[in-house]
Amino acid sequence: MRGAQGDLLRLIAGGHAESRAELARLSGLAASSVSLRVEELIGSGLLVEEGSVSSRGGRRPRRLRVSPTAGVLAVADLGGHHARLGLLDLSGTPLVVEERPCEIALGPEATLNWIAASFDDLLATHGPAGVPLRGIAIGLPGPVDPASGRVVSPSRMPGWNNFPVAEHLGAHYDLPVLVENDANLLAVGEARAWPGCETVLVLKAGSGIGCGVIVNGVLHRGRGAAGDISHVRVSSDSSVTCSCGHLDCLEAYASGAALMSVLAEQGIAVGRPSDVVALVDDGIPEATALVRNAGRLIGEVLTVLVNFINPDAIVVGGSLSKAEPLISAIRAAVYERCLPLATRDLEIAVTRSGPDAALLGAGILLLDAVLS
Amino acid sequence: MRGAQGDLLRLIAGGHAESRAELARLSGLAASSVSLRVEELIGSGLLVEEGSVSSRGGRRPRRLRVSPTAGVLAVADLGGHHARLGLLDLSGTPLVVEERPCEIALGPEATLNWIAASFDDLLATHGPAGVPLRGIAIGLPGPVDPASGRVVSPSRMPGWNNFPVAEHLGAHYDLPVLVENDANLLAVGEARAWPGCETVLVLKAGSGIGCGVIVNGVLHRGRGAAGDISHVRVSSDSSVTCSCGHLDCLEAYASGAALMSVLAEQGIAVGRPSDVVALVDDGIPEATALVRNAGRLIGEVLTVLVNFINPDAIVVGGSLSKAEPLISAIRAAVYERCLPLATRDLEIAVTRSGPDAALLGAGILLLDAVLS
DNA sequence: CCATCTTCTTTCGAAATCGAAGATAAAGCG
DNA sequence: CGCTTTATCTTCGATTTCGAAAGAAGATGG
DSSP states (O other), rough: OOOOHHHHHHHHHHHSOHHHHHHHHHHHHHHHHHHHHHHHHHHHHEEEEEEOOOOOOSOOOOEEOOOOOOEEEEEEOSSSEEEEEEEETSSSOOOEEEEEEGGGGOOOHHHHHHHHHHHHHHHHHHHHHTTOOOEEEEEEEEEEEETEEEOOOEEEEEETTBBBHHHHHHHHHHSEEEEHHHHHHHHHHHHTSSSOOEEEEEEEESSSSEEEEEEEEEETTTTTTTTTTTTOBOOOOOOOOOTSSSSSSSHHHSSHHHHHHHHHTTTOOSSSSSHHHHHHHHHHHHHHHHHHHHHHHHHHEEEHHHHHHOSSSEEEGGGGOHHHHHHHHHHHHEEEEEEHHHHOOEEEEEESTTTHHHHHHHHHHHHHHHHH | OOOHHHHHHHHHHHOOOHHHHHHHHHHHHHHHHHHHHHHHHHHTEEEEEEEEOOOSSOOOOEEEEOOOTTTTEEEEEOOOOOEEEEEEEEEOOOOEEEEOOOGGGGGGHHHHHHHHHHHHHHHHHOOOTTTOOEEEEEEEOOOEEEETTTTTSSOOOOTOTTHHHHHHHHHHHHOOOEEEHHHHHHHHHTTSSTTOOOOEEEEESSSEEEEEEETTTTOOOTTTTTTTTTTOOOOOOSOOOTTOOBBBBHHHHHHHHHHHHHHTTTTTOOOOOHHHHHHHHTHHHHHHHHHHHHHHHHHHHHHHHOOOHHSSEEEEEEHHHHHHHHHHHHHHHHHHHEEEEETTTTTEESSSOOHHHHHHHHHHHHHHHHHH
């Protein structure tokens, strides 16, 4: 999908525009050119006209949508012990989403082959007949080199280091394959739910701590590890050695895994980070204190970043985000310590876009790859 | 200067391109279109052809430059007790640069009127005859709201809070006026000297601590305070209250002002941050220890930012940057603590572009305003 | 219900841009 | 030195894009 046509399709698919007039405003093209290109896109079956948008005082715009028969995207978000898999249409709307158990520690080949099989399964059962698969995207809980599509020195993915994930999947499908860090996908998906916010930090507080960074509306990847805050040193009375070899990393105190291990030491057995949230909801004081302390530590780290990057919003996602004391403690730390100029219009809130945000983000990024 | 012509002129003036072929590559326009536009720009006196660039194996490109008679830019960089003032041609090349004493504490009106008078003076003595003044840019040692051109809650500029700087200067000249934080100007100027580095942190270590952030080649302003690291809390045995009211801010330990006041307590009187550097060069152990400690503290803060934003380079400028122990201590802290992925190709170095970097940065930003 | 306003969309000649092919100029090499 | 290679720059017809104006469709308001 070359040039101007691809741009227009992206604007529609991405939800930024839904009429010719909006396309003209957003793309910078003349209205007449937009009309021409849209006719062609409709002619080639990629766009459809479907009803109309409500009027803004004049003639009602005709609603444009990506054709449901134009293609599907297969997306997955891998965690340590489970995976969310989904099919999206080219507008990023989920056709089906499933969560299945999946041990990432089984290594890249087994995991990726299982994913490919699961995609085939989903396509067979839920894929609309005759609609072609157009791309694959996968989110992984570790740093990904965006250029090569390889995982680079992940701390919680044994056997994956330097494995050519994109290449391996590309052998299954002759299609665009996108491999990205899970927090980055979450950030892209979540940012869509915060219109007007150009610079956003999206925290993923699950069994690990991840963070995706949107600067001026685009995902900032850096060298593949941008947004990593899990190994920032925090001040603490005691002293813990992190899996990375350094002392007192944030992750060693405030990640879901760290909370669970402290609770286990106190004789409270929990299996997953969401169990910690349940304990907090049940008013178990040990859990609440732990979570609040985690929030404080995270908040102190965010303090530095807020002064530094001046985000418009900090969005907290991941399974721990449902624990109210976590957010309050983060808010308290940031608002107490940051510059007034930086916090004046800063929103700190939990995820708006639900459990599928990362899959939606995968769709958004993948669409760019598919339509280029 | 509208549309495509402005883009081409910017590419030449900004030093990104110096031949038609390069313009075609960078602008995305067809070579033929570039030729046409360049002819027009030469015709209107804004560009000149001047010799040729060395060959890359084929026909030698003809070097294009911005005409020296197209206009001049007046730029200034204000410190606490002095100002650097300069005139640049539209390509950003300095025609004259002077440093003059100037007390910023005299307040905005007096200071700005003095600046305007100084510009008039420079123009009269060094401005080429018949070449029009095209724009004004000023760097100030405090946060600037980019939208309004006002200073916002500056900690070291008494009387300036919320003063409409751009507006006040605009009354003197009916020209584009640009007001920006001094560290941001330094960052823009310095980034030009680091080709290939898309994301750069530029630290200004003088009597205060400032930091400009270039993300993907563009200055990141945030809400006007982006890059502020001076009020990050550092871990310390003792406890110092910063002028901002919080405890243990980086600025209270590692800024030139802080170092000077500690030295004064030890009976070593110094007047300016560069005197501290002189003491270090003379091997005075108290000064060296202080500077090394400052570097360590700064480095620990940078640690967080390096993991977070994955810069390609950290450039240290400001008068303290000439103290070798400062850089070594910063390097040690960052390389010791950051993720290998983030430090693998990270350069940490002192400024390459000399004392006029901020003025050059002012020229670069101002050019965009003038040519749009 | 009709005139008027607003907004969206299309029409059509004018202008800008492209791209392929050719002209120009220099480097590399036998 | 002359041939080949490489890169820059120009010419010119084909294509795309623009912009103003008109047409279409609904909102607004007497």
